[in-house]
Amino acid sequence: MNVMSEVNIAAGKKQEILDAFHFRHACKEFDPDRKISEDDFAFILETGRLSPSSVGLEPWRFVVVQSPELREKIRAVSWGAQGQLPTASHFVILLARKQNDLLYNSAHVQHMMRNVHRIPEDTVTALGGMYKEFQESDFKLTESERAMFDWACKQTYIALGNMMTAAALIGIDSCPIEGFHREKLEQLLQEEGVLDAEHFGVSCMAAFGYRVNEPRPKSRQALEDIVEWVMR
Numbered sequence: 001m002n003v004m005s006e007v008n009i010a011a012g013k014k015q016e017i018l019d020a021f022h023f024r025h026a027c028k029e030f031d032p033d034r035k036i037s038e039d040d041f042a043f044i045l046e047t048g049r050l051s052p053s054s055v056g057l058e059p060w061r062f063v064v065v066q067s068p069e070l071r072e073k074i075r076a077v078s079w080g081a082q083g084q085l086p087t088a089s090h091f092v093i094l095l096a097r098k099q100n101d102l103l104y105n106s107a108h109v110q111h112m113m114r115n116v117h118r119i120p121e122d123t124v125t126a127l128g129g130m131y132k133e134f135q136e137s138d139f140k141l142t143e144s145e146r147a148m149f150d151w152a153c154k155q156t157y158i159a160l161g162n163m164m165t166a167a168a169l170i171g172i173d174s175c176p177i178e179g180f181h182r183e184k185l186e187q188l189l190q191e192e193g194v195l196d197a198e199h200f201g202v203s204c205m206a207a208f209g210y211r212v213n214e215p216r217p218k219s220r221q222a223l224e225d226i227v228e229w230v231m232r
Contacts, residue, residue, distance in 0.1 A: 016169070017165075017169070020165060020168040020169040021165070021168065022218055023168050023171070024164060024165065024167075024168035024173070024174065025173070025215040025218065026174075026175045026176065027084070027173040027174060027175045027207070027209070027211050027215075028083045028084065028175065029083040029084070029087050029211075029212050029213070030084065030087040030088045030089065030173065030207065030209030030210055030211065030212060031087070031209065031210045031211065031212050032086070032087045034089065034209065034210040035089045035209075036089040036090055036172055036208060036209065036210075040170060040172065041064075041089075041090055041208070043166065043170070044163050044166050044167050044172070044208065045062060045064075045163070047162045047163055047165075047166035048060075048062055048159040048160075048162060048163045049159075050162075051158050051159040051162045052158060053155040053158065053159075054151070054154075054155055055127075055131060055134070056112060056117055057097075057102060057108070057109060057112055057155070058112065058116075058155075059096055059097040059101070059102055059152040059155050059156070060094060060095060060096060060097070060152075060155060060156045060159055060203075061094075061095040061097075061200060062092055062093075062094060062095075062159075063092065063093040063094075063095060063189075063194055063195075064090060064091070064092050065091045065092070065093060065194075066090065066091070070192060070194075071085045071086065071091060072085070072086075073188055073192070074091075074093075074180075074185065074188065077180055077181045077184040077185050077188060078177070078179060078180035078181075078185065078205070079179045079180070079181075080177050080178060080179015080180060081177045081179060081180065081205060081207065084175050084177065084207035085207070087209065087212075088175075088207035088208060088209045089208055089209035089210070090207075090208045090209065091205070091206075091207050091208070092163075092205065092206045092207075092208070093189070093194075093202060093205050094156045094159065094160055094202075094203045094204050094205065094206065095156075095195065095200040095201065095202060095203060096149060096152035096153045096155070096156050096200065096201055096202075096203040097149075097152050097199060097200060098145065098148070098149055098152070098198070098199060098200065098201055099141075099142075099145045099148035099149065100198075100199070101199050102135075102141075102148055102151075102152060103135070103142070103148075104128055104131035104132040104134075104135055105128060105132075109128075109131065110124075113127060135148075139151065149201055152203070153203040153204070156203040156204065157203075157204070160176055160204060160206055163206065164176065164206065167208055172208055172209070172210065173208070173209055173210055173211045174206055174207065174208045174209075175206065175207045176204060176205075176206050177204060177205040177206060177207065178204050178205075180202075180205065182201070182202055185202055186201060186202050189202070
């Protein structure tokens with residue numbers, strides 16, 4: 001393959017990605033008769049699984065709610081999902097881990113280092129000290145349970161963004177959702193046996209499916225209004 005061919009392929013890929021970003025919008029209502037294939041949704045979930053997270057702790061869980069009965073109960077405490085819950089092909093609740101799971105010396109952190117990332121034992125000890133400094137001094141995450149939980153929620157939004165972009169790349173619509181009463185939703189999910197409140201809280205939700213109506217043209221600030229270059 002010559003240099004010109006490589007340049008053309010790269011340009012084509014860049015345009016494909018930009019087209020996906022222009023295609024994606026916060027879809028408020030989906031076509032209830034069109035369902036995402038099992039293979040396509042597995043692909044979307046895989047992009048969430050492969051997403052990066054701070055110090056590799058993957059503080060998330062993705063709950064896919066396909067039960068019409070549970071969706072209707074969720075709808076009662078989710079003002080921002082009134083159109084999406086009844087019509088989406090797939091509906092996902094993104095959970096974030098709580099403080100006790102994310103402290104530098106917690107069982108989850110030790111599991112991630114030793115069993116998932118297979119970090120050598122001497123390095124585990126060194127990283128534990130670094131994580132402690134990061135949590136206690138650099139970001140002050142140990143000041144409150146909410147501080148640590150909010151930090152974990154930030155990580156779930158990385159996965160959320162990747163899943164929505166991946167969906168758009170294969171022509172699937174999505175909508176990120178924060179319009180819900182967190183305490184009532186968490187209580188409901190606990191009662192339904194979906195949420196282990198000792199370890200997780202609700203971060204956000206997302207609906208996936210196929211649009212009914214075309215969205216208005218995308219509007220964003222100009223690049224020069226949001227980017228500052230520092231050259232010296």
